[in-house]
């Protein structure tokens with residue numbers, strides 16, 4: 001049991017700031033020093049950016065550092081690394097892997113992407129067909145991934161492959177770390193309805209991955225992927241936000257500043273959404289408190305679902321509330337963004353981008369299935385794919 | 396009792412419009428156009444307006460039209476909504492033409508009806524029928540107009556603008572040549588419908604109607620617009636439902652067609668129910684507008700409040716149920732989503748139509 005207290009952390013932050021005054025320290029140097037001081041993610045083990053402290057105490061560190069004007073690690077840009085790759089590496093990685101990958105991942109020096117979905121395997125991730133065939137100390141990978149966010153700036157990808165097509169689908173998968181600079185990795189932009197190409201198609205042809213880059217045992221890829229997915233949902237849905245943080249803040253500001261747009265009906269809807277946002281914020285807080293004492297459970301799915309609903313309702317209302325401006329768009333030019341800029345663009349962009357919130361990281365429909373089956377314990381739908389070898393599945 | 400069905404003539408009309416649009420306004424060409432120098436297909440427009448006479452469907456034959464009614468116009472709009480065809484039908488054939496007819500014009504109507512000229516009604520596309528006479532543009536005693544209007548539908552391709560303006564003796568409706576105004580294209584959310592901000596600086600005009608006549612002409616145009624837009628929304632919703640059903644039959648996940656999951660079946664069944672109601676309200680509005688009876692204001696408010704929401708719901712479901720593919724530029728779902736969201740704001744949001752209804756049926760707010 002950890003004995004680290006809030007006061008210990010404040011003292012450590014003080015030492016860090018004294019040794020590396022933010023005003024005169026290079027941003028990256030500061031972030032590395034912060035990692036080495038165990039103040040990156042305090043609930044991680046010592047030596048890996050943490051102190052084995054309760055997760056909630058991170059807030060203490062973040063607040064102190066923000067007060068001192070210290071640089072942060074711009075977590076939105078590297079959300080996949082922080083939210084998904086890191087917890088998976090922590091749980092399944094070897095000591096060597098943990099020491100090699102976690103620090104540059106946390107500082108943002110190395111961006112990560114998630115090479116899971118394929119044209120024929122989205123919700124049914126376990127149906128994927130990208131092949132990895134063993135060749136001595138290496139694996140040779142061939143296949144195609146799709147909708148891969150930020151692959152165009154990623155240094156590494158977490159990759160799930162099929163290593164045994166002759167067993168049922170959940171048993172024949174293996175999980176790797178893929179170096180995106182390796183020969184045979186080709187990233188092509190895929191434009192989305194916002195006009196941007198935020199995600200990509202990734203073609204893997206004859207990519208050679210050393211066995212050292214395997215995460216978990218051969219054939220255990222599904223188990224490893226489950227950890228990633230569970231953490232993904234928490235990462236998407238479990239954000240710590242102040243009251244009126246995020247989109248609800250955006251909409252309430254418009255409401256306060258533009259009285260000419262107000263109608264009684266919109267007022268009623270806005271207040272309902274305000275309450276919903278506040279309730280979601282509190283539920284997220286409660287979830288994080290639960291996490292502090294255990295692993296993420298299926299409740300994370302509920303938060304992700306609630307988040308998507310709220311984002312979509314708010315952005316839809318915002319466009320309506322914008323009147324003539326709601327008919328406009330800021331810019332349709334094709335761009336290759338490095339992060340999702342929900343607050344930096346116009347209402348039309350927010351409305352369209354929010355449509356992805358109920359698809360990315362597991363669709364709302366699939367999350368409802370998970371809640372009904374794993375939380376509520378309802379019987380699952382008849383499965384036709386359970387005991388069939390992957391290669392014999394109907395598609 | 397209003398006739399809520401489609402006549403044989405209407406079904407024939409639908410078939411010929413659909414054939415033409417299938418040929419000439421397929422998704423890939425519509426999408427390609429949105430990024431080209433010519434986002435509207437004016438050649439297609441000339442075929443629709445000139446060769447098929449659709450711009451003058453509801454215009455009396457004595458004024459160069461087909462002498463049909465808004466019922467037929469509504470059917471055309473269903474098909475245009477179904478293919479999100481990039482043509483200025485709403486702005487020219489519905490809004491401008493109705494305003495001109497109501498103002499008793501005999502000069503411009505025949506030219507608009509024949510497709511020789513394109514017209515636009517210079518009000519923001521968000522204007523609801525009850526929104527009152529706008530005062531952003533004013534006219535002096537010589538009829539020179541000054542002022543500005545934002546988000547005017549189809550103005551970028553219009554030859555003539557029909558402008559409600561505050562004249563020396565109150566409300567006035569004026570005709571202005573587009574070249575006499577400053578027309579700046581707007582980047583619209585709806586990639587297939589063009590908008591412009593329009594301003595006038597001592598632009599010379601011709602007075603079409605004044606006072607109560609001008610006010611009534613504007614209201615009639617907006618009412619017809621809102622009532623008929625409902626049919627565009629029905630066509631759009633139907634297309635989204637059809638496409639989604641087809642996709643879910645063919646997309647396999649978990650070893651079975653995704654459409655075999657009851658959770659999705661029920662959602663699509665619900666959408667179908669919504670569409671059944673929406674179509675009835677849209678038909679009712681079109682029929683009321685055709686016969687010009689007392690029922691018009693209520694019928695329009697009910698149709699507009701219903702169909703906006705149904706079209707948007709259908710488009711949103713279509714994106715969601717297509718999964719990652721629905722989020723991509725290459726799939727058609729987004730064009731429908733953008734049209735549906737813009738249509739929700741166009742000619743009065745559902746909320747504003749419900750508020751108007753409250754007055755019409757005597758259910759005042761608390």
Ligand SMILES: Cc1cc2nc3c(=O)[nH]c(=O)nc-3n(C[C@H](O)[C@H](O)[C@H](O)COP(=O)(O)OP(=O)(O)OC[C@H]3O[C@@H](n4cnc5c(N)ncnc54)[C@H](O)[C@@H]3O)c2cc1C
Nearest residue numbers: 114116117122123147148149356360363365715716718719
């Ligand atoms: C913006 C965005 C970013 C993304 N980024 C990444 C990324 O970085 N890496 C990555 O690997 N993937 C990424 N994805 C892909 C995403 O994970 C998949 O799109 C998602 O899992 C859904 O899969 P699909 O698109 O194949 O939809 P499908 O599985 O084909 O689903 C189609 C529809 O059927 C529904 N459905 C499917 N199965 C069921 C069921 N059993 N019961 C009820 N309904 C069901 C779905 O909910 C959906 O509405 C991204 C997607 C988006 C939109």
